[in-house]
Amino acid sequence: MIIDLKDRVALVFGAGSSGEGWGNGKAAAVAYARSGAKVVCVDLNRAAAEETAGIITDEGSTALALAADVASEAQIIEVVARVMADFGRIDILHNNVGIAQIGGALELDEALWDRSMNVNVKSVFLACKHVLPHMIAAGKGAVVNISSLAGMRIAGYDMPAYYASKAAVNHLTQALAVRHAREGIRVNAVLPGLIHTPLISTTKGMAETFGDFEAQIAARDAMSPTGKMGDAWDVANAAIFLASDQAKYINGVALCVDGGLAARIS
Numbered sequence: 001m002i003i004d005l006k007d008r009v010a011l012v013f014g015a016g017s018s019g020e021g022w023g024n025g026k027a028a029a030v031a032y033a034r035s036g037a038k039v040v041c042v043d044l045n046r047a048a049a050e051e052t053a054g055i056i057t058d059e060g061s062t063a064l065a066l067a068a069d070v071a072s073e074a075q076i077i078e079v080v081a082r083v084m085a086d087f088g089r090i091d092i093l094h095n096n097v098g099i100a101q102i103g104g105a106l107e108l109d110e111a112l113w114d115r116s117m118n119v120n121v122k123s124v125f126l127a128c129k130h131v132l133p134h135m136i137a138a139g140k141g142a143v144v145n146i147s148s149l150a151g152m153r154i155a156g157y158d159m160p161a162y163y164a165s166k167a168a169v170n171h172l173t174q175a176l177a178v179r180h181a182r183e184g185i186r187v188n189a190v191l192p193g194l195i196h197t198p199l200i201s202t203t204k205g206m207a208e209t210f211g212d213f214e215a216q217i218a219a220r221d222a223m224s225p226t227g228k229m230g231d232a233w234d235v236a237n238a239a240i241f242l243a244s245d246q247a248k249y250i251n252g253v254a255l256c257v258d259g260g261l262a263a264r265i266s
């Protein structure tokens with residue numbers, strides 16, 4: 001099966017990477033481009049967006065880098081207006097941004113709870129609110145939300161804001177999928193399990209859950225049914241499939257990319 005996204009425009013929020021190497025959003029942006037799409041790389045960190053866009057243009061494809069905070073409606077409106085002005089269409093909306101706040105109900109303060117909900121869930125609502133009208137006008141579009149297995153299962157970390165926000169992304173995905181199916185739009189979620197990306201080294205408090213970074217890697221590998229975490233390309237490949245016409249009858253799913261972790265009892 002060949003994923004052909006030629007002439008499509010993909011808007012990727014969170015297309016940078018929080019550290020060196022391949023994050024899920026960076027890999028997805030490059031994977032969309034390798035499948036033929038023009039890619040708009042948006043990130044809070046302009047340099048990270050530019051790095052991803054640079055990889056794409058160096059490979060001979062088209063990319064635009066923009067900086068924006070996905071929790072800001074004004075900034076999302078600006079991004080969408082710029083994409084429509086430059087490219088005239090948005091075929092694929094990829095919502096990758098997600099932050100993990102370590103800390104339970106006793107430790108987490110209200111501001112951090114709100115930030116998790118705003119960055120992880122409100123961002124999906126805002127992006128859809130401003131992109132869907134263009135997809136509806138075109139009669140076609142695909143939205144891919146990067147959720148998490150943590151929206152269905154409690155992993156080894158104490159991070160209820162993350163679990164709750166990702167559960168909300170899963171249900172929001174279904175609500176949007178059902179509501180907009182007759183308008184030619186599909187909305188699906190990818191639920192990564194334990195993935196080896198820079199996020200697990202840059203998120204404050206994650207490694208400490210297991211002692212140190214090396215111990216965290218060993219624990220995550222051991223928890224994975226395959227004996228190894230997945231990588232950002234596993235998540236990216238699921239996303240480009242869901243965004244493609246090959247997935248034209250797949251709508252409202254929560255696709256686990258987890259090596260079988262969700263299927264395991266203990």
Ligand code: NAP
Pocket residue numbers: 013014015016017018019022023024025026042043044045048068069070071096097098099119146147148149150191192193194195196197198199200
């Ligand atoms: P990442 O390396 O942290 O990349 C996300 C990018 O989003 C970073 O460049 C980050 O910039 C940016 N960002 C953060 N807050 C933003 C905001 N408010 N507005 C715009 N951009 C923002 O993470 P990733 O590897 O691409 O993975 C991210 C997604 O995968 C998340 O939704 C996460 O929940 C999900 N996921 C990951 C795993 C895993 O094991 N790695 C498992 C399940 C789900 P800064 O660096 O400046 O913050």
